[in-house]
Amino acid sequence: MQKRAHTEGIGFLRYFVKGDLLTRLSFFLMGAGSLFRGQIVKGLLYLAIQAGYIYYMITFGAFYVIKLPTLGTVTQTKEFDPALGFSVIKPGDNSMLILLYGVMSLLLGIVVIVFYLMNIKTAYVNQVTLRAGGRLKSFRDDLKDLLDSRFHVTVLTLPVVLAAAFTVTPLIFMILMAFTNYNRDHQPPGNLFTWIGLQNFTQVLYGNPLWSNTLIRLFLWTIVWAFFATFLNYIFGIILALMINKKGIRIKKFWRTVFITTVAVPQFVSLMLISKFLHDQGALNTLLMNLGVIRQFIPFLSNGMIAKITVIVVNLWVGIPYTMLISSGVLMNIPEDLYEASRIDGAGTVAQFFNITMPYMLQVTTPYLITQFVANINNFNVIYLLTQGDPKSLNLYQAGETDLLVTWLYKLTVNEQNYSLASTIGIIIFVICAAVSLLTYNRSRAVQEEDQFQ
Amino acid sequence: MKKKESISNAGIYVILCVMSLIWLFPIVWLILQSFRETPQGAFTKNFLPLTYTTQNYTKLFTDTTLFNYPRWFLNTLVVAVASCIITTVLVLLTAYAFSRLRFAARRPMMNVILILGMFPGFMSMIAIYHILKAIGLIQSLFSLVLIYSGGAITKYYIAKGFFDTIPRSIDEAALIDGATKNEVFWKISLPLSKPIIIYTILESFIAPWVDFIVVSVIMKDNYNNYTIALGLYQMLTRENITKYFTQFCAGAVLIAIPITVLFIVMQKYYVGGVTAGGAKG
Numbered sequence: 210m211q212k213r214a215h216t217e218g219i220g221f222l223r224y225f226v227k228g229d230l231l232t233r234l235s236f237f238l239m240g241a242g243s244l245f246r247g248q249i250v251k252g253l254l255y256l257a258i259q260a261g262y263i264y265y266m267i268t269f270g271a272f273y274v275i276k277l278p279t280l281g282t283v284t285q286t287k288e289f290d291p292a293l294g295f296s297v298i299k300p301g302d303n304s305m306l307i308l309l310y311g312v313m314s315l316l317l318g319i320v321v322i323v324f325y326l327m328n329i330k331t332a333y334v335n336q337v338t339l340r341a342g343g344r345l346k347s348f349r350d351d352l353k354d355l356l357d358s359r360f361h362v363t364v365l366t367l368p369v370v371l372a373a374a375f376t377v378t379p380l381i382f383m384i385l386m387a388f389t390n391y392n393r394d395h396q397p398p399g400n401l402f403t404w405i406g407l408q409n410f411t412q413v414l415y416g417n418p419l420w421s422n423t424l425i426r427l428f429l430w431t432i433v434w435a436f437f438a439t440f441l442n443y444i445f446g447i448i449l450a451l452m453i454n455k456k457g458i459r460i461k462k463f464w465r466t467v468f469i470t471t472v473a474v475p476q477f478v479s480l481m482l483i484s485k486f487l488h489d490q491g492a493l494n495t496l497l498m499n500l501g502v503i504r505q506f507i508p509f510l511s512n513g514m515i516a517k518i519t520v521i522v523v524n525l526w527v528g529i530p531y532t533m534l535i536s537s538g539v540l541m542n543i544p545e546d547l548y549e550a551s552r553i554d555g556a557g558t559v560a561q562f563f564n565i566t567m568p569y570m571l572q573v574t575t576p577y578l579i580t581q582f583v584a585n586i587n588n589f590n591v592i593y594l595l596t597q598g599d600p601k602s603l604n605l606y607q608a609g610e611t612d613l614l615v616t617w618l619y620k621l622t623v624n625e626q627n628y629s630l631a632s633t634i635g636i637i638i639f640v641i642c643a644a645v646s647l648l649t650y651n652r653s654r655a656v657q658e659e660d661q662f663q
Numbered sequence: 664m665k666k667k668e669s670i671s672n673a674g675i676y677v678i679l680c681v682m683s684l685i686w687l688f689p690i691v692w693l694i695l696q697s698f699r700e701t702p703q704g705a706f707t708k709n710f711l712p713l714t715y716t717t718q719n720y721t722k723l724f725t726d727t728t729l730f731n732y733p734r735w736f737l738n739t740l741v742v743a744v745a746s747c748i749i750t751t752v753l754v755l756l757t758a759y760a761f762s763r764l765r766f767a768a769r770r771p772m773m774n775v776i777l778i779l780g781m782f783p784g785f786m787s788m789i790a791i792y793h794i795l796k797a798i799g800l801i802q803s804l805f806s807l808v809l810i811y812s813g814g815a816i817t818k819y820y821i822a823k824g825f826f827d828t829i830p831r832s833i834d835e836a837a838l839i840d841g842a843t844k845n846e847v848f849w850k851i852s853l854p855l856s857k858p859i860i861i862y863t864i865l866e867s868f869i870a871p872w873v874d875f876i877v878v879s880v881i882m883k884d885n886y887n888n889y890t891i892a893l894g895l896y897q898m899l900t901r902e903n904i905t906k907y908f909t910q911f912c913a914g915a916v917l918i919a920i921p922i923t924v925l926f927i928v929m930q931k932y933y934v935g936g937v938t939a940g941g942a943k944g
Binding site for chain 1: 668669671672675676678679682683685686687689690692693706707708709710753756757759760764766769772776777778779780781782783784785786787788789790791793794797809810812813814815816817820843844845846848869872873875876892895896899904908911912915918919922923925926927930933934
């Protein structure tokens, strides 16, 4: 890959050396090599891209790109306006807009460069084709190609553009933010923020004891949570599926529907309801007290340790039917003769479960398990809707006992406006997820042989 | 042997019954609360309602000054339908491209998407908010549609897995007969992909009904453009919970019914889609 890019780089220089006037002109005026050779629409499109980007940069983009290295130098001030008789705000630089528009302009620039290189290549290919006496592709031919040999371009353009606007740009913006000091004290437009290098990382990893303590505790809890949430749901879900699908069990459809109903009820409804249900003065405590089972309420969600257990148990309620649903199909694929043979060898149900069912399921569903694990690390809904991360703890910075890293991130942005720290946490979460995936993906046969399934 | 079998089956029936009760319990409780008249409030001394009423439901549609439930319902429906159509088309196209077409950027793109997916989704919300503000779309329903369908490319995985299971030889035969890849997609691959189409439609239609993080960041205080989830969430804030808890339950039942029915009817396709796409042996 590297080598190819290298030779292509030289290739473009060679185009200049070998190119005729029109090809060389394309280096400065995009579309020249198409426009003046009869590919009018294509040439005009290239030209429009160049003109559009230059216009955009002059009227808008350049200002922000130039300020990007400092993120702004002019602070907003209040000045007394003698004509009006009171102070008016004199706007300064807005660091956040500089960062955002700067990144946007640079990304747009990369897109334009890609088109620029395409334009040169087209110009050169046109030159060679004409010299060999060939016919150039008409615009109609190009459109036809888009439905056939270049169908992937047609298909992927819109998704890529949307993803670039709503996933990639925002993400790059937020990643960069981790290297600034954007927090409550440096909040645009009133104040500027600026680059501070790796300071956020050193602070949260060891520099600031409160922060690093919070990070470590939430990290451990996040991993514990993700582990239980993933594997308990998985195992119990499979057991439930096995029970429902067992030969001789009647009204299978009924049982399945009962459990699927709970998958279908929107999560935020069921979770918020359960959080009120398990409240200290909630219905369950009331019921248990009325029945005389307990004298004092059980702090399901208000005691750190019990709350942690509660969220894992409630998550079983949420997740088991889902696994049941998904594993049912896979379970039916297990060859019946495997069970038959083991039965003859005298294996019981439990032995079959551990020696046939689980190994088979694990092998087939490893990618699913990895995705689930990563999804649980980022499982905002269950935690936030059930406990909002509470009970609060003084030993933790802006976080509660059941907060995951991802809900901490949410609180840091929404309640604390500590965007730089939040972004730092976001990057740390990414590193964790990437590490988990890398470690496991490479061992999974199903992933490695992606191409060979067809 | 026969006897042992029936004993273990009886055991399973007992377990299934107990589990069903546990799983249905919150749902039954929700329905009961939605019809409760007295005692008032979320936290009461009585587990079961003392008196019942349908007012919680009617109030949702008549008493709309603070909580405009019908409006929110309509908002959500509009957003759900629009983003469902766009997302489904985009997801299927992306998945098809990655599964069937071969081009230089295929692997790199799939890897980039994999990496993008490992960042917490909420992280980019702040930036999205400002981007939308910059292009003047903030607090609009259209911006919600854009966001929900904007991530379409990252959800290709399951649909791709499904396309992978359709034998390639079918495509190749059509290509030899002179069909373009475009025609192959519409006339051959799509008709074979009913389960995954329905799965994708279902997933993308339900997303706007259940998401409240995105809406809360985008809409802030524009109550008129709230969706159901965010609106209902507001009913349970500390100031409102005592007065509106039973109405929350009624509102929740009303949106849970269509989604549940949809889900149960489409169940077969849903399972077919996930198992064919998500897990391969």
